[in-house]
Amino acid sequence: MNSIWNYIADPSHNFLYETTTYLQICAFTIVIAIVIGVGLGVVVSRSAILGFIAINLSGLMRAIPIIAFLIAVLPYLGLGFTPAAVALIILGIPPILLNTYTGLRSIDAAMIDAARGMGMTTWQIIRRVQAPLVMPIIAAGIRTSAIQIIATATLAAFIGADGYGVYIVDGLYKLDNTEILAGAIPVAIIALIVEGFMEILQRVLTPAGLRESSGTPQSQVS
Incomplete structure (x- = not known):
């Protein structure tokens, strides 16, 4: 451990710079993956056909080795941050998309009808009924996506990205x-x-009743 600490403490190894760069690329790609994944999940949840297409495309993207994608985009995106960010975003979208889609599709339509019958507006239904039920599942997808991105971001060094x-x-x-x-x-x-x-x-995002009856929802993505 002393040798590792000495290596890190050596100013010539730029540990602070590499740490900052690594955190930046991970944070950036996780945020963009959340925005795209949740947005697509909401859109495709309204159609079984779109959902089928999106889920299968997500599975196809996950099947492509990340290092192969990094090499494939080199002629178009060059070296460094940009191709690494694109590859990590693509890696991070599927778990979030799948969990968003699954969470929204699993909400009982009768609950929505009951809320509408009580006079709730569309926004009130989203905020008071759908969001509390689906947010823990989306969070589970984000959890999976974030860990995958953090663990895989080291491969970006093969195409000239720092970290x-x-x-x-x-x-x-x-x-x-x-x-x-x-x-x-x-x-x-x-x-x-x-x-x-x-x-x-x-x-925290799991409603108390669901937490006590069935535990915190687990990620839909293995």
């Missing part, structure tokens, strides 16, 4: 375990922190 992946790739090339661990350990710590935060958030 912890620089240490891991360089360490593999030089067979330097200290350098590899200097990149891998922070990634693991960040993943654990995000996992714990999202677990708490998912539980």
Whole structure:
């Protein structure tokens, strides 16, 4: 551990810069994946056909190795942040899209009809009925997506993006375990922190009645 700490503390290794860069690319891609995934999930949940197409396309995107995609986009997007962000966003969308779609489609239509019969407006139904039921499931999808992005962002170093992946790739090339661990350990710590935060958030978003009767909803994506 002393050797790892000494490596991190050495100013020539730019640990603070690599940390900031890594957090920036992860935060950016997670936010964009949430916006696109939730938006698409809401749209396709209104049509079984659109849902079928979106879910199958999401599965196809997840089947493509991320490193293969990174290499494929090099001629069009070049090196560095942009291709890495695009690849990570595509990786992060499917779990959020699937959980948003599943959550909205699983709401009993009778509940919506009952709320409408009580005189609620469309906005009130969304805010008081649909959102409390679907938010924990969406949070579970975001949790899965965020962990995948954080764990995979190190591969961006293969196409010239900065971050912890620089240490891991360089360490593999030089067979330097200290350098590899200097990149891998922070990634693991960040993943654990995000996992714990999202677990708490998912539980907070779960209505008390559902929490007590069936526990916090789990992610629909394995």
